[in-house]
Amino acid sequence: MKFSTQELMEGIRSGNKRLIAKAITLVESKKEEHRRQAEELLKELMHFTGNSVRVGVTGVPGAGKSTFIENFGRLAIANGKKVAVLAIDPSSAINKGSILGDKTRMEELAKEENAFIRPSPSSGFLGGVANTTFETMMICEAAGYDYILIETVGVGQSEVLVADITDVFLFLKIIGGGDELQGIKRGIMEMVDLIFINKVDKDNLQKAKNTRLELKRALDFIPPKEKGWKVPVLFGSALSNEGLDEVFQKINEFISLKKKTHRFEEVRKQQAEKRYEYWVQEYILSAMKKSNSLEEAYLQHKKNASALVFNPSTEAKLFVEKFLSEN
Amino acid sequence: MKFSTQELMEGIRSGNKRLIAKAITLVESKKEEHRRQAEELLKELMHFTGNSVRVGVTGVPGAGKSTFIENFGRLAIANGKKVAVLAIDPSSAINKGSILGDKTRMEELAKEENAFIRPSPSSGFLGGVANTTFETMMICEAAGYDYILIETVGVGQSEVLVADITDVFLFLKIIGGGDELQGIKRGIMEMVDLIFINKVDKDNLQKAKNTRLELKRALDFIPPKEKGWKVPVLFGSALSNEGLDEVFQKINEFISLKKKTHRFEEVRKQQAEKRYEYWVQEYILSAMKKSNSLEEAYLQHKKNASALVFNPSTEAKLFVEKFLSEN
Structure with a gap:
């Protein structure tokens, strides 16, 4: 890395986007010296x-997440706010193209002085996704961004991870073929703080109202995540900027409520503890990974367990003994 | 331990209940020589x-779980089956009385030659509950029990743990005060394979039907756990043996379906892998626990992370470095 910690620090604090990007590359690196x-x-x-509001955004491919984030971001900027956008894309490790694709799709937002857009790579042993997004977020906060929008493409456990590092979790829905709840991933409805039905216009307004009704009924069957908060189901069109002001307002209402009930800080503390536990595991796993033979042993013992003829705990013990003896 | 492995082995295989109990005590022990x-x-x-069918049973206190298990167990025995009952009670470490209470409540079942009843203690560092239940289950299976009923009192994460080691997950519901879904723990409805509304008689039959309707509607909003299986909502009275035969039949239907689709073995393999991962973590944690100073360090670094002024990953790294250097 060509920049000293002091230089990066000052660059971030003064809002220098180039140095912000350098710092993010640094936290994303797996090299030991970079990590240090x-x-x-x-x-x-x-x-x-x-000091920011951390917003998670999810929805199936085609729900209009990029357009939503772009125009929502511009709305926040028009309201005097600074906006950072982080994308969690588990495919990025394989397909760098899709990230650049996302990036260019937000070109209007990217032009804004008060916006910063950064795709986030997936990484991690054993299926960990975007484990540095939390730290990237810290950098953006220290750089003075007021809203940090984190997009998840909804593969694997990525929503859970995003919900675990954000203050408000948004679900973008498009009108389906009648059975609106089909196709919603298990557990999503229990995670959301706000639903926005996107791509609504004059022609499908009635359908949108039916979708809203169905979502509201489904929400009635789910115990509330935050006391005193009934998950709003809004609709509009991110492309034509319809309904986004309402989303902005509802997010701010939700944050105010959480601050009033002290849940804002409480949840963040719980999240920090979870991050800590996550990293303890991650560092132990990376110690395992240092040697190929350990990693192979880990997988071999797991395979033995899965064959149903070896006791899982015995296999685990054999592995951990090997691991501890080699460290 | 006074018995050799060979003696225990033969005792278990011949169905000697005293030796089965001894073997369970052995797997529950935390002493290293016992563990070995x-x-x-x-x-x-x-x-x-x-070779058994592993049945998880949950429900709020007062739902009649013990009576259900007792009379369901007797029904299975009347059908020529052998039944083992394991109870997961996270309070048992503190309150040994409550287990004995449960035990005596099942005294009719306990008298049966083909029944084996065993409470299971909670244990584990960092909130692990009943991590040896899986192994206790192995012992009961090797002893030839056909149905293993695992009761959870529904505290903390115990349902998730039970769902993670069983083939079919049963939810006992009693008729509530009108809003039937209030009071159902988050996530339970997504875990169940079968619901039994208990304590239904002539006087509250209409209410039971309303409850069933409401539960069925709630289930419609939840993506199916097993393809081709619509969660049945049955009702009856465990105390008067009403409706239990239907439960028995539905459980067998469900198992047949899972075997036909190969999901039965597939899920068990996934469960075994999960157990393995659980135990890798558990053995690493217990290596940490060996020294008080390590455990204190773990908690202190966690506290630092939770204070929101230290970076969780840095705290984790400091801890893991200490841990690996001491092992």
Whole structure:
């Protein structure tokens, strides 16, 4: 890395986008020396974090997430806010093209002085996705961004991870073929704080109202996530900027409520503990990964367990003994 | 332990209840020498496992779980089956009385030659509950029990754990005060394979029908857990043996379906892998626990993370470095 921690620090604090991007590359790196500098940097930056509203956005491909984020971001900027966009794309490790695709789709937002857009790579052993997004978020907060929008493409466990690092979780829905709940991933409805039915116009207004009714009924069957908050089901068109002001307003209402009930800080503390536990596991796993033979042993013992003729706990013990003896 | 592995093995295989109980005590022990013998034993027993139907039973206190299990167990025995009952009670570590309470409540079943009843203690570092229930189940299977009923009192994450080691998950419901879905724990409805509305008689039959309707509607809003299986909502009275034969039949239907679609074995393999991952973590945690200073360090770094002024991943790294250097 060509920049000193001090230089990166100052660059971030003064809002220098090039240095913000450099710092993010640093925290995303798996090289030990980079990791060391990243931790040095984060240690300094932590004092300047915590002041943004962290918004998770999910929805099936085609729900219009990029357009929503672009125009919602511009609305927030028009309201005097600074907006950072992070995308979690588990496919990015394989297909770099899809990220660039996303990036160019948000070109109007990218032109804004008060916007910062960054795709986030997937990474991690054993299916961990975007485990550095939390730290990227810290950098953006220290750089003074007021709203941090985190997009998830909804593959695997990515929604859970995003819900675990954000203050408000948004679900974009498009009108389906009648059975509106079909196709909604298990568990999503229990995670959401706000639903926006997108791509609604004059022609499908009645359908949108039916969809809303069905979603509201489904929500009635789910215990509330935050006391005193009834998940709003809004609709409009992100492309024509219809309904986005209402979303903006509802998000702010929700954040105010959580601050009033002290749940805002409470949840963030729980999230930090979860992050810690996640990283303890991750660092132990990466110690395992250092040697190919350990990783192979891990998988072989797992395979033995899965064959149903070996006791899982015995296999686990054999592996952990090997692991501890080699460290 | 006074018995050799061979003696325990033979005792289990011949259905000697006293030796079955001894073997369970062995796998529940945290002493290293017991653990070693337990693994020796399980290694031999694994070849004789896999042949039971594993049934998880949950419901709020007062739903009649013990009565249900007792009379359902007797019904299965009347059908020529052998039944083992394991109870997961996270309070047992503190309150041994409640287990004995449960035990005596099932005294009719306990008298049966073909029944075996065993409460299961909670244990584990960092909130792990009843992590040896899986192994206790292996012992019961090797002893030839056809149905293994696992009761959970529904505290904390116990349902998830039980759902993760069983083939069919049953939810006992009693008729509530009108809003039937209030009071159902988050996530339960997505886990169940069968619902039984208990304590229904002539006087509350109409209410039971309303409850059933409401539960069925709620289920319509939940993506199916097993393809081709619509969760049945049955009702009756466990105390008067009404409706239990239908439950027995539906469980067998469900198992047949899962076997036909090969989901039965597939899910068990996934469960075994999960168990393996669980135990890898558990053995690493127990290596941490060996030293008080390590456990204190773990908690102190976690506290730092939760204070929101230290970076969770840095705290995790500091801890893992300490841990690996001491092992």
